[in-house]
Amino acid sequence: xVALAAHPAPPVHLVLGSEAIALLKNADEAxxxxxxxxxxxxxxxDHDEAEDFLETSMGKWYTGxxxxx
Numbered sequence: 001x002v003a004l005a006a007h008p009a010p011p012v013h014l015v016l017g018s019e020a021i022a023l024l025k026n027a028d029e030a031x032x033x034x035x036x037x038x039x040x041x042x043x044x045x046d047h048d049e050a051e052d053f054l055e056t057s058m059g060k061w062y063t064g065x066x067x068x069x
Contacts, residue, residue: 004010015024035042046053053059 004014015021054063059065
């Protein structure tokens with residue numbers, strides 16, 4: 001923990017222990033499946049003339065897509 005505190009890029013959320021990892025993986029998979037199932041409804045709330053946020057530089061930054069990709 002001391003080494004982690006001195007790390008130049010420490011994790012924002014640190015999951016400790018195999019049980020916690022298993023629970024988090026399960027929750028992440030369930031959340032992703034639900035998001036994918038409702039993706040069309042979620043995206044349908046954008047204004048018809050709105051730019052696709054996921055294609056903007058800010059959207060790519062938020063989702064971790066490199067500008068050159």
